[in-house]
Amino acid sequence: MAVLENVGGAFQLTEPFTEEKVRSLKVGDMVEISGMLLTGRDAVHKWLSDGNEPPKAEVNLQNSIIYHCGPVMMKKGKNWIATAAGPTTSIREEPYQAKIIERFGLKAVIGKGGMGEKTREACQKFGCVYLHAVGGAAQVLAERIKSVEGVYGLDTFGSPEAIWKLKVERFPVVVTIDAHGNSLHKVVEAESAEKLKSVVEKIGK
Amino acid sequence: MNKTLQKNLHDSLVEVIRKTSAELPNDVFESIESGRKQEQEGSSAKYAMNIICDNVEIAKRKSQPLCQDTGTVLFYIHFPMKTDYELLQKLIKKAIVSATKKGYLRQNSVDSITGKNSGNNIGPGAPVIHAEPWKKDTFEIKLMLKGGGCENVGAQYSLPDSRVGAGRDLKGVEKCILDAVQNAQGKGCGPGILGVCIGGDRGTGYAASKEQFLRKITDKNKNPELAKMEESVTREANTLGIGPMGFGGKTTLLATKITALNRVPASFFVSVSYMCWAFRRQGAVMSPKGEIKKWLY
Numbered sequence: 341m342a343v344l345e346n347v348g349g350a351f352q353l354t355e356p357f358t359e360e361k362v363r364s365l366k367v368g369d370m371v372e373i374s375g376m377l378l379t380g381r382d383a384v385h386k387w388l389s390d391g392n393e394p395p396k397a398e399v400n401l402q403n404s405i406i407y408h409c410g411p412v413m414m415k416k417g418k419n420w421i422a423t424a425a426g427p428t429t430s431i432r433e434e435p436y437q438a439k440i441i442e443r444f445g446l447k448a449v450i451g452k453g454g455m456g457e458k459t460r461e462a463c464q465k466f467g468c469v470y471l472h473a474v475g476g477a478a479q480v481l482a483e484r485i486k487s488v489e490g491v492y493g494l495d496t497f498g499s500p501e502a503i504w505k506l507k508v509e510r511f512p513v514v515v516t517i518d519a520h521g522n523s524l525h526k527v528v529e530a531e532s533a534e535k536l537k538s539v540v541e542k543i544g545k
Numbered sequence: 546m547n548k549t550l551q552k553n554l555h556d557s558l559v560e561v562i563r564k565t566s567a568e569l570p571n572d573v574f575e576s577i578e579s580g581r582k583q584e585q586e587g588s589s590a591k592y593a594m595n596i597i598c599d600n601v602e603i604a605k606r607k608s609q610p611l612c613q614d615t616g617t618v619l620f621y622i623h624f625p626m627k628t629d630y631e632l633l634q635k636l637i638k639k640a641i642v643s644a645t646k647k648g649y650l651r652q653n654s655v656d657s658i659t660g661k662n663s664g665n666n667i668g669p670g671a672p673v674i675h676a677e678p679w680k681k682d683t684f685e686i687k688l689m690l691k692g693g694g695c696e697n698v699g700a701q702y703s704l705p706d707s708r709v710g711a712g713r714d715l716k717g718v719e720k721c722i723l724d725a726v727q728n729a730q731g732k733g734c735g736p737g738i739l740g741v742c743i744g745g746d747r748g749t750g751y752a753a754s755k756e757q758f759l760r761k762i763t764d765k766n767k768n769p770e771l772a773k774m775e776e777s778v779t780r781e782a783n784t785l786g787i788g789p790m791g792f793g794g795k796t797t798l799l800a801t802k803i804t805a806l807n808r809v810p811a812s813f814f815v816s817v818s819y820m821c822w823a824f825r826r827q828g829a830v831m832s833p834k835g836e837i838k839k840w841l842y
């Protein structure tokens with residue numbers, strides 16, 4: 341039996357997020373996540389790499405999923421609501437990501453635009469996947485956030501950079517780096533470069 | 546300008562910003578729809594295109610930004626000769642501040658020296674306003690919001706370019722444009738639209754390439770040679786297999802729009818601007834009283 345249930349073409353990745361579950365995924369797979377995502381972008385990645393860590397009682401990074409996202413948040417009464425929550429470009433975190441995957445046993449990283457060799461290797465070694473959300477789809481993705489469960493570092497990092505705890509349901513992504521050393525970005529880039537060569541030849545001198 | 550005209554213009558400008566930020570123009574949406582139909586059922590390209598279409602629908606219904614990066618604010622305007630242009634500029638800035646407060650625009654303008662966000666989208670170079678007076682008594686206000694992700698994958702080539710095998714001719718131009726598409730991969734949130742300028746200098750070339758985005762996706766270039774190149778670039782780019790978001794697939798480019806400027810004999814630039822699928826541009830004609838008379842897209 342497959343490790344993850346497939347509903348309408350999308351594998352359902354639910355809590356607890358385990359190595360077995362993410363290792364069952366391969367590049368090109370469509371996935372819907374249900375459970376907790378933790379946002380983190382430039383400031384947080386730098387801060388974690390400097391050896392810092394949020395108190396576990398507030399934010400538990402162990403075995404978690406980090407989402408490269410600076411959401412637009414509004415406060416309604418006591419609760420926060422995400423009004424836009426699309427991915428931001430991931431490659432900026434490339435210098436930090438591999439170490440953070442190792443240290444916290446991250447099970448997935450979500451973002452857009454793909455990541456580099458160090459992250460690909462860390463995914464393979466430590467059992468993690470890179471999941472690509474649809475860039476620009478701020479509204480669809482915000483609708484899949486069912487509640488905001490908390491925030492850490494709002495004062496130090498500011499709203500877009502803080503660690504937001506987002507409870508999501510069927511949050512749609514595509515696996516572009518799997519835990520077996522494959523990167524869809526590498527494949528598409530190499531294949532399109534080959535095709536470009538033949539197009540350039542066709543255009544001629 | 547009397548008080549009523551000022552108030553009407555301000556309100557009309559805010560409405561132009563709202564509509565631009567929340568609603569994809571029809572010509573763009575239709576082109577995305579036909580891209581979606583081409584992608585194979587069950588593929589990740591189709592999956593991405595479905596999500597994009599849903600996003601367009603939700604943003605419009607909720608009057609919320611299509612994408613959270615509401616981009617660089619670029620105005621292209623015509624105004625009656627007798628208008629106090631300084632005042633008009635002030636009104637535009639005021640409208641941007643109002644639209645930011647209402648959440649149609651994200652706080653998106655950062656001081657390049659201190660890194661501080663101005664908080665209201667106003668600052669040196671923000672907004673960008675291209676303005677020309679005209680003989681009519683109406684105002685024409687066009688607006689484009691261009692996100693950072695796609696702006697980052699724009700490129701400028703100086704011909705000849707041996708790396709891409711491009712000589713100083715139209716064949717060389719075409720090779721450069723396709724090279725830019727291959728380099729961009731999915732990073733500009735494709736499927737994308739290209740604006741290209743052949744010639745000009747480094748500054749005017751990029752500016753003219755961006756102005757191409759004011760053209761409708763469906764229009765045809767009046768210059769037959771450029772019309773031919775627009776079609777062939779789009780067709781060839783779509784054989785590269787980059788696809789939506791770089792997931793692989795058929796829809797890499799929705800359209801290519803090309804213009805040309807004279808150049809000095811020593812320079813031969815090809816400037817390529819990339820626009821993401823969240824192609825936000827709108828425009829309106831406003832009456833002498835400043836009320837919106839007609840939408841342009």
Ligand code: SF4
Pocket residue numbers: 475476477612613614615616691692693694695696733734821822823
């Ligand atoms: S490139 Fe366009 S769609 Fe992508 S994040 Fe930027 S503005 Fe949004």
